[in-house]
Amino acid sequence: MKIFIIGGHGTIGRKVAAHFQPHHEVVIGGRTQGDVLLDMTDSASIEQALASVGPLDAILCIAGEAKWDDFDQLSEEDFYLGLRSKLMGQVNVVRLGRKYLNSGGSITLSTGILADDPVLKTTSAAMVNGALHSFVKAVDLEVENGIRVNVVSLGLVEDAYEKYRDYFPGHNPVPMAKAVNAYVRSVEGKGRGHVIRQYE
Amino acid sequence: MKIFIIGGHGTIGRKVAAHFQPHHEVVIGGRTQGDVLLDMTDSASIEQALASVGPLDAILCIAGEAKWDDFDQLSEEDFYLGLRSKLMGQVNVVRLGRKYLNSGGSITLSTGILADDPVLKTTSAAMVNGALHSFVKAVDLEVENGIRVNVVSLGLVEDAYEKYRDYFPGHNPVPMAKAVNAYVRSVEGKGRGHVIRQYE
Numbered sequence: 341m342k343i344f345i346i347g348g349h350g351t352i353g354r355k356v357a358a359h360f361q362p363h364h365e366v367v368i369g370g371r372t373q374g375d376v377l378l379d380m381t382d383s384a385s386i387e388q389a390l391a392s393v394g395p396l397d398a399i400l401c402i403a404g405e406a407k408w409d410d411f412d413q414l415s416e417e418d419f420y421l422g423l424r425s426k427l428m429g430q431v432n433v434v435r436l437g438r439k440y441l442n443s444g445g446s447i448t449l450s451t452g453i454l455a456d457d458p459v460l461k462t463t464s465a466a467m468v469n470g471a472l473h474s475f476v477k478a479v480d481l482e483v484e485n486g487i488r489v490n491v492v493s494l495g496l497v498e499d500a501y502e503k504y505r506d507y508f509p510g511h512n513p514v515p516m517a518k519a520v521n522a523y524v525r526s527v528e529g530k531g532r533g534h535v536i537r538q539y540e
Numbered sequence: 541m542k543i544f545i546i547g548g549h550g551t552i553g554r555k556v557a558a559h560f561q562p563h564h565e566v567v568i569g570g571r572t573q574g575d576v577l578l579d580m581t582d583s584a585s586i587e588q589a590l591a592s593v594g595p596l597d598a599i600l601c602i603a604g605e606a607k608w609d610d611f612d613q614l615s616e617e618d619f620y621l622g623l624r625s626k627l628m629g630q631v632n633v634v635r636l637g638r639k640y641l642n643s644g645g646s647i648t649l650s651t652g653i654l655a656d657d658p659v660l661k662t663t664s665a666a667m668v669n670g671a672l673h674s675f676v677k678a679v680d681l682e683v684e685n686g687i688r689v690n691v692v693s694l695g696l697v698e699d700a701y702e703k704y705r706d707y708f709p710g711h712n713p714v715p716m717a718k719a720v721n722a723y724v725r726s727v728e729g730k731g732r733g734h735v736i737r738q739y740e
Contacts, residue, residue: 383616410682411635411678411679411682411683412682414635416583416628416632416635419628419631420628423623423627423628427623427667427671428616428619428620428623431619431663431667432616435611435614435616454674454678455670455674456674456677457677458674458677458678458681459681460681460682462678463631463675463678463679463682465678466674466675466677466678467627467631467671467672467674467675467678468671469674470655470670470671470672470673470674470675471627471667471668471670471671471674472667472670473670473674474654474655474656474658474666474667474669474670474671474673475663475666475667475670477656477657477658477666478611478654478658478662478663478665478666478667479611479663481658481659481660482610482611482612482660482663483611
């Protein structure tokens, strides 16, 4: 398979990329590093990246940002940072990515546990994640050519645990092998329209 | 109680308003009709409306739009219509509404069954609804002064059934009395951070 991993140099992305690289052709996309550079907030940039690497068998998007802060500190514009990047960036990966996928290909998006079980400072991040869970269910009713769209929703992963554990009291770290497996299930399984939750 | 119902002249809003009017002071907000006019896509307009009617004991928002169309017909801008109106409009009602609520007051937002069980043409609408479900859970961790925030998620209501039934094959209409009760539960119950689902 030819697999495009947007965010393939990130904490999770690099482990996912390392899994697929031995047996597949993996192209890494990223904002500042990778085989192809792209800006998740800019649909023209996303399309340019896809056009330069397609046709593809799988697109994985493990990228996009949302601002964390106390609700009473978040401005309206702060909320739009998450809407433009992690939400519409990923919606645009589906909107535009379909055209560069071979028949039967897959698109895998990324969210996280906050959609279901938020913590302090995550009104924006939780909202974006929840949006994508419902989006994936809705888009599954309409995508054609056997294309599958899923989303992986992880808990706090082991490799980010020390940095973020204080924000997630009582959460159990997700072993990186389990995090990688959630993406493998999406890409190599046949499920579609699924929210693949791996929360510990 | 003094209750501000944004969208109080709509299909659902008028029944909710009629329920509360005999025993409470109800102020109706709307885009084109009502005691106070406001534009859900404009936070300044929302704040102006709130300032003109506050202090309040309850704010109900049964307003906001998202574009329905086939996924391959929805432009990026079409998605932003829903993000600006039904999503950020309601987030702004919470962000700004808190300041005009008495201690122990409540805010009730509105979504719909599409978040959990979408139908064709609803990639944008489902996404907005799902976003609000997660937002309400996250904001509940942070709101102060005993303020409660809930969201009512209804199925296709009886009064809209004939007009929209073809979009919802096999869905059972929600009797208007049950729809109204979902809002009553939010306003007069003590639950908080709840997604109050009434799907039939």
